[in-house]
Amino acid sequence: MHINCTKDDLVYGVQIVNRAVSNKNTLPILSGILLKAEQNKLTFRATDLEIAIDCSLDVEVIEEGTIVVPGKYFSEMVKRLPSGLINLKNTDNFGLEVKYEQSELVINGHSSEEFPSLPEINGHMKGSIRQDLFKKMIKQVAIAASADESRPVFTGTLLDVVENQVIMVATDTHRLALREGIWEGALVPEKISVIIPTKTMLEVARISGDEEEPLLIEVGNNQVYFTAGNVSLISRLIEGQYPSYRQVIPESSKCKSKIRVRTKKLLETTERASLLVRDEIKERYSLIKLKVHDDILEIESHAPEIGRIYEEIPVFLEGEPTEIVFNSRYLMDALKAVDAEEIYLELIGPLSPGIIRTVENEEYIYLILPVRTS
């Protein structure tokens, strides 16, 4: 290959695909970035076999060709190149010559023949959704996914599509987040339900812009394919049966105490309480007790070796006085993700799950199981 491009092109391309570069040493070629010059486009590609990311940019292609360069070194190097025009050319023996100003460097690379090819998509479902919406949905839902690899289904995020409605769900069995959205583009066929690795979803959020541009989604038998502008991401799907989340969420009619509270106020209190970590407990979390009566929410937490905290927040209470104990981290995660000035906290009693909803709309639901303390 032989091309002319700019420093900014290289920095942009590398930064997009970098997250898919493998950190493991098991297959050395996967620590590289594939560069491919073809038809006036330079394509960057990296894969760790879980996900693959592709980014194509318009450049001046003098001669088509490919090479694999070491990912870490190449990304550090391009950041340090001077601004302006860069000339890239393959040398004999799998080197890449980089020329800039009066200078040049040569990077030892590898043949692209060793680089794994991408799986082909046998598209079952094709559709599109606004990038800014999908990005927000991911940020609100992914927080509830589990990091425990021994139960793969819970490390994933469920994508449930029926006609033009999309539902995204994640749960680690202690809390559950659910967000609804609307398909913008056509959807063929009209129904699909897949579990996507949450790590993949976070990468999809990263390549998605804050604009209304469409994110194209294609779901195959074992893979899912996302395209946002000049960037594509392919990921495996997680096999297994996702739990029936509808049954877990109590109906609104069962709610006995509906508390309207300012999100920021409750978050700040929860953050202070969360510092009272019980070191004797392996997973390092603090318990927070919420008690509501007469339009006052009392919050208490206590760790014998550190200290205790007691706070009061003014709220609007519809229904009965009650109390409940949560893991403060689960509450904190929800309050950070909810993106609304006020929320409803709906409680049934000390032994039933609490539900957080936004006051403006019901597109987002976050459910937390209580902790039994007696």
Added chain:
Amino acid sequence: MHINCTKDDLVYGVQIVNRAVSNKNTLPILSGILLKAEQNKLTFRATDLEIAIDCSLDVEVIEEGTIVVPGKYFSEMVKRLPSGLINLKNTDNFGLEVKYEQSELVINGHSSEEFPSLPEINGHMKGSIRQDLFKKMIKQVAIAASADESRPVFTGTLLDVVENQVIMVATDTHRLALREGIWEGALVPEKISVIIPTKTMLEVARISGDEEEPLLIEVGNNQVYFTAGNVSLISRLIEGQYPSYRQVIPESSKCKSKIRVRTKKLLETTERASLLVRDEIKERYSLIKLKVHDDILEIESHAPEIGRIYEEIPVFLEGEPTEIVFNSRYLMDALKAVDAEEIYLELIGPLSPGIIRTVENEEYIYLILPVRTS
């Protein structure tokens, strides 16, 4: 104790003394911060027995007293308090009650009796220097100090004062940095030479402002005492004989090749070359070859497993063509610290040390030993 202060007071005081809080578990009381209310002042103090930092603020003292609070928890907590007035009060049994808005928390603390008292200064030398100047001197010199604790003298920074001239020196025996400065205040007596831990110096730079305010320095037998406004820092001195640095620096008259070069240009080139790290070498550094002739500086570096680089920079050369090989990190450190648009690189030959000076003045000298490659 019982006081009223603001959240900002607490955040400021904690942030100043936090660096002296011990991370080691050997003496649990040292992981605490001492709070002392006395004569309308709240004093924060922390020490790891190497250095101690004190910070005093004007607050409303209702009742004098002291307490030691856990450093890490207290500093995380005060950052999360709401803005505004905070009321602090000792409880029975060494607790600290913190009241704010309608809320309160209690932090379990310790008696201040267990907290080590500060060593008394038997002042031999007292003087003062501008904070902004001293801060800059530290930043330019400390980079050359060694991290190798087996030779304590080289982990220190030499402070040499004769009449109104102060000289600061650090060296790890591979490179040496020297900076001259002027005392602003009176100096009694007129001569002193002490080795201060470089870690202490970096903390002194941190507590020094960017203004012309005086930094008071008092040197005792084993300690040094710095005062910048309401903050004091006490540190031990390093015992031992500092090498005679004057003999190491070649006289300007011996220089055979004087190269004038733009600092930024040479730094950027050196940074690119420094990425060619030789993994086989334990200390992970790259060798960079500088070759000068006809107002061109050629820079080359090569790591067989990664690649190679060749760059050219326009320079002004007075004297003979020559070449030299450096450890790129030592050159990079100097070029980052020098704070001048242009430098002189003075060379005697491939086997003699290279000297970097600023073009505007000669207050700063940075010497690098060459690497023999044959």
